[in-house]
Structure formats: C-alpha cells, structure tokens
Amino acid sequence: MKIISIQSGTFPEIERLNRNFRKEYQKLKITLDTLSGREFYLKRFPNLMFSIIEMLPNLRHHRCSHGENIHISREYDPSHLISPIKILGDVIDTVHLLEHTILELQCQISEMEICSGLTCNYWEPENRYDVFVECTEPNLAAFSTELSVALFNHLLYAPNEQFPDIKDIIRLARTVYKHELRSIRQISTLLNWSEEKVIEGMERLEQFKFPFRVLQPAA
Numbered sequence: 100m101k102i103i104s105i106q107s108g109t110f111p112e113i114e115r116l117n118r119n120f121r122k123e124y125q126k127l128k129i130t131l132d133t134l135s136g137r138e139f140y141l142k143r144f145p146n147l148m149f150s151i152i153e154m155l156p157n158l159r160h161h162r163c164s165h166g167e168n169i170h171i172s173r174e175y176d177p178s179h180l181i182s183p184i185k186i187l188g189d190v191i192d193t194v195h196l197l198e199h200t201i202l203e204l205q206c207q208i209s210e211m212e213i214c215s216g217l218t219c220n221y222w223e224p225e226n227r228y229d230v231f232v233e234c235t236e237p238n239l240a241a242f243s244t245e246l247s248v249a250l251f252n253h254l255l256y257a258p259n260e261q262f263p264d265i266k267d268i269i270r271l272a273r274t275v276y277k278h279e280l281r282s283i284r285q286i287s288t289l290l291n292w293s294e295e296k297v298i299e300g301m302e303r304l305e306q307f308k309f310p311f312r313v314l315q316p317a318a
C-alpha cells in the first residue's frame with residue numbers, strides 16, 4: 100500500500116456516513132493506493148487479520164458502524180468470527196483493517212477512549228481509497244498511519260523479515276507523548292529499558308514521523 104496524501108480537516112461532507120463522527124473533532128484524510136491485484140489481497144487477508152489481532156488484541160473490541168464501508172461484493176462472509184470488524188470479501192477489507200489499526204494505535208498512544216473512522220473506495224482509479232480517522236492531534240494520527248502502513252506492507256510483502264516489536268513502539272510513543280520529550284536517561288528509567296534500546300526506539304519513532312513536542316506553549 101502506498102500513501103498518496105495526508106490532509107487534516109473537518110470534512111463535513113462525510114459526517115453522515117458514520118453517525119459516530121463527532122462534529123468537534125478534526126479528522127485525518129489519508130488517500131492511499133493498493134499496489135497488487137485483488138487475488139493477492141484476498142489470499143493474504145485471513146493471515147493478515149490473525150497477525151494484526153495477535154499484535155493488537157484490543158481490535159476484538161472495536162465496532163463497525165452502520166453505513167461504514169458500504170460495498171457490493173460479498174463472496175464470503177466470515178465476519179464476527181474473530182473480530183466484530185466487518186468483512187466484505189474484497190480488497191477493501193485490507194484497507195478497512197488498516198483504518199482500525201490506525202485508530203487502535205492512535206488511541207493506545209494518546210489514551211483517547213473513543214475514536215471513529217471510515218473507509219471509502221474510489222470508482223476510478225479503483226485501487227484508490229480514502230481513509231478518514233477522527234483525531235485530536237493530526238500529527239499523531241499521521242504517525243499512526245505511517246506506522247500502520249509500514250506494518251501492513253511488512254506483513255503482506257516481507258513477512259519473513261524482521262519488524263520492530265509493535266508493543267515496544269507503542270510503549271515508547273505513549274511515554275514520550277504523555278510526559279513530553281524527556282532525556283534518554285529519564286525514558287530509560289521510566290520504561291526500565293537500556294539507554295541503547297531507548298535510542299534505537301527513538302530513531303524508529305522519527306522514521307515514522309512521530310510528533311515530538313519539544314516546545315509546546317502552555318496557553
């Protein structure tokens with residue numbers, strides 16, 4: 100999957116498509132393309148879903164709203180088998196799972212309790228999608244997006260290669276986000292990690308464009 104653009108805004112035109120969207124929240128609009136044929140995604144989807152749920156078990160508690168992901172094709176319907184996330188039997192399932200992964204990462208890092216999203220497919224080009232996610236800080240949602248896309252591409256295209264432990268990335272990101280950027284030593288003490296591990300982790304956060312809040316005005 101390839102990110103084409105990321106924009107933030109309120110996008111009132113899509114509010115009616117998910118009744119859980121809250122008017123006061125900003126949204127991130129992620130436009131992305133899938134890069135392989137339909138069979139590629141259909142074949143890999145079950146393993147992808149199992150792997151993602153194993154990494155982020157809280158996905159089992161997500162809900163899909165009425166009206167979200169309206170789609171016509173329905174070749175198989177294993178929905179509600181392992182997660183309440185709707186499955187429609189097409190490429191959109193992979194993108195929709197990505198949407199839930201972005202929401203989950205964002206909620207875990209920022210400790211947001213509720214957050215809604217929406218996945219839409221273009222008619223033309225048909226491999227293009229818009230994913231909308233509610234956010235309080237667009238840069239953090241953008242980080243969650245970059246990380247989720249990298250994770251999905253890893254699982255889809257190079258599952259035998261190493262990918263950094265997602266739980267460690269979340270722990271570090273949450274710590275840095277919550278306490279604002281502190282010294283390597285302080286983070287190392289907070290997490291009970293070696294300084295080497297903290298440095299490696301911080302480089303990873305940078306790689307996925309984590310919004311380090313070095314200077315944040317108080318008022």
Ligand SMILES: [Zn+2]
Binds near residue numbers: 164167168185199
């Ligand atoms: Zn959903």
